[in-house]
Amino acid sequence: TIDFYYLPGSAPCRAVLMAAKAVGVELNLKLVDLMSGEQLKPEFLKINPQHTIPTLVDGDLSLWESRAIIAYLVEKYGKTDSLYPKDAAKRALVNQRMYFDMGTLYDRFATYYYPQIFAKAPANPENFKKMEEAVGFLNTFLEGQTYAAGDSLTLADITLVATISSYDLAGFDLSKYPNVAKWYSNCKATVPGYDINEAGLAEFKKFFS
Template identity: 50%
Template sequence: MPIDLYYMSLSAPCRAVLLTAKMAGVEVNLKTVNLMAGEHMKPEFLKINPQHTVPCLDDSGFVLTESRAICAYLANKYGKNDNLYPKEPKDRALVDQRLYFDLGVFYASFADYYYPVIFHGKTSLEASKKKKLDDSLNFFNMFLADHDYAAGNHLTIADLSLLASATSMEAVIPTIFNDCPKIKEWIERCKNQITEYHDLNQVGADIFGQMGQSALEKIQ
């Protein structure tokens, strides 16, 4: 049976799953769910995923949500080796730490600062939240000081998740990493490692970026 992935291309978490599937060598059947049009609240989708979120994976009846859990599952079950998600406890723990950092600090601080304007109609940015975003960028830049990739010296699912986040952030604010040269180098390094990178990630990131820039222009 096909592996169905319910997704929306402008979503960074959805694109992280797409990147992982590609790197793990697994084919997924894409099913677009337009959140803006309320398709995630249709009864047929709620039956599959009562949480009504994307991404949502259905692997022959095994339904899984939360992008980082999906990435780990795909790497564990379908990866050709354990490079994407190492089995050695300390190596895996570092990958997990970076995934949690992406979820709770890196992208979270960007969303906390910019999403009220992009998605909720706020007419100004809350200055008090800017420092948390700046700190998160500096933390990640420091993580990359001694390693080529987010969790060591080869690409893992931590890179794929963080890359989807970082390129979404950069699409909205092209100068966001100007003071973080290690992040900029890492982005290009990751891009060169991923077959079909542009179609899998950059196209969706650019769509998100156009939406974000359009919202931000209204407050400038």
């Protein structure tokens, strides 16, 4: 069995759940209650000293960082390489989009919204502009493209849609970014396990009210 430590509302956890579905691999789900600090308990720190979810345990391997996890799932259990192509140039593009998602798109979402949600801090307009710039970059990458990297569904789409659906849930207006809006509705219809993302978003939503 592959143990998967997660919370349904967490964006990086939602990305792993969708990727597992797309690969066709079963995960043994283990909830980690961040609100009560379960991730800081010695048992969990033994598994992941960085105390983040998602965390996956497959035999001797303990792995965290959602994008590292989803790449592993395809490489180890994928029947084909289509979600994470072996071709160097194709894979490079998927990696670029995944790093963009982690370092820019999701990071700017968290920088703007999380102080407001978790610390009741006032909104910072400079950080809002940064978020708009990031979604603008994605809109440019998607010009003339159906998918985020190359011409079929990859891990880039899965991780990016976990983030963009979080923007949508937070009330960020995606209609100003037509390529993003079109790609997002296509993802909703075609990404395997998108219903799991929707269910997770419903949990995440509780923090926004």
